[in-house]
Amino acid sequence: ADMGVHLADVHIACMGIEKLIPRRNDLGVFLRLLARSATGQAITNYTSHFRGPEKGKQIHLILVDNGRTEQLGREKFRNSLKCIRCGACMNTCPIYRRSGGFSYQSTVPGPIGSILSPGLDLKKYSSLPFASTLCGSCTDVCPVKINIHEQLYEWRQEITKANPNHAESLSMKLASGIFKSPLAYRISGILMRKLIKNLPDSLIYNPWNVWGKGRKLPETPQESFRNWYLNHRKNEQ
Ligand code: SF4
Incomplete structure (x- = not known):
């Protein structure tokens, strides 16, 4: 990077306006802060400082908004x-x-x-x-x-x-209603386990299913965790 700058007759650099610092004295603080937070080093391996163009050359600094x-x-x-x-x-x-x-x-x-x-x-x-x-x-x-x-x-x-997003807020309201009622939660669990398992892939991964474009649903379990737990407890007693 330094060689490219020194060999070029015209050096054009761009920087965001938010990168300006109030005083040259503040630079040391930022250099240490940057190296420590980025890679855990105490100081960067090298930092280039440009004060002005050499005789016959040009430096242009573009401040970007x-x-x-x-x-x-x-x-x-x-x-x-x-x-x-x-x-x-x-x-x-x-x-x-x-x-x-x-x-x-x-x-x-x-x-x-x-x-x-x-x-x-x-x-x-x-x-x-x-x-x-x-x-x-x-x-x-x-x-x-x-x-x-x-x-x-x-x-x-x-x-x-x-x-x-009306569809999303409607589905969130629906989900919220289901999560609030243990009975509705259990019934919807049974329905989904039966329904999803028997639906053909072409119906689930249709062009409207944006979620399903890069993802696949996991295997549906045979029974709910609640049933599994109750059965295990019964067997242990
Ligand atoms: S932690 Fe993230 S937000 Fe904060 S200075 Fe570093 S890059 Fe910027």
Whole structure:
């Protein structure tokens, strides 16, 4: 990287406006913070400092906004602009540790990407804040104290308000009714065990079943856990 910069007659660098720091004295704090949170090192292997172009050469620095001032205007989410891209939130996240960084097609991966990306394109990234357990591990490790899991939860509310999913809220209401009544829970369990087992795959994995596009239902058990438990107790007595 350094050789490329020194050999080139024109050096053009781009940076997000949120990466500006108030004073040169603050740089040491950020460099140590970044290395420790990213890889656990005390300091980075190398850091390049550019003060100005050599004689006859040029340096151009482009400060990119790309939605950052808009994010600054969103009171609940402006804290996310403090991110120094150390990746600690992604490394601790139970979801991203399994799925890998680039599994959700957002440029900035990990939990921080899940709160920055909806600000850029709400429709395209609307599913990201929902792909989280909200365990808060990301918030715990963040060196600049971004309340990531709270912002994920805030985004869920914004997204639901902007695009209410009537089918989903209806099915949640139905599920809630079933979970509240032990009798309804038992009857629906029996129905599903009998029904699902006998349905042909072509009917379950139809074009409308978005969930089933990349997943398969597990084998349905012969009996409910409750029945299994009662039978075992009876046999033991
Ligand atoms: S949100 Fe915090 S933990 Fe995640 S990359 Fe940014 S600074 Fe690091």
